[in-house]
Amino acid sequence: MPEMGEGSGKVLEWYKKEGDLILKDDVLCDIETKDFSFGMVTDDECDAIMGEIIVEAGSEPVEEGAVICTVLHPEPKKSVKKESEDLEQ
Numbered sequence: 001m002p003e004m005g006e007g008s009g010k011v012l013e014w015y016k017k018e019g020d021l022i023l024k025d026d027v028l029c030d031i032e033t034k035d036f037s038f039g040m041v042t043d044d045e046c047d048a049i050m051g052e053i054i055v056e057a058g059s060e061p062v063e064e065g066a067v068i069c070t071v072l073h074p075e076p077k078k079s080v081k082k083e084s085e086d087l088e089q
Contacts, residue, residue, distance in 0.1 A: 001055075001066045002040060006033035008061040011068060015039075016050040022071060023047055029057070029068075048073050 001009050012030040016022060027039035028050070042048070051070030055062055062068065 001031070001062050001064050001068050003064045004031075004033055006035060006064070008063050009033045010061040011055050011057050011059065012037065013057050014053060018050055018053055020050045021047060022050055042071070044071070044073070046073060 009031045010033075012032050014029045016026070016028050022028070022042055022044070024042060024044060024047075026042050028042060029040050031038055031040050049072040051072045053069045055066070055068040
């Protein structure tokens with residue numbers, strides 16, 4: 001749960017499901033606090049995959065800083081040329 005200065009928030013709706021591709025600036029879910037609602041947006045510079053959704057939509061509010069989902073970042077691929085250069089050294 002992002003830090004919002006509200007203490008806790010509730011996930012209203014997920015826009016991504018486990019295994020979905022996540023692009024920069026995608027909205028992952030809507031979050032509601034006692035004072036406002038907002039879409040939680042990714043700010044990653046690279047594409048990612050939605051991992052496990054830990055807090056289901058409509059569940060009880062969770063505290064700021066709580067893990068509500070995991071986002072997986074694929075490891076960059078090394079080129080075959082770079083690997084062969086590393087082996088020669």
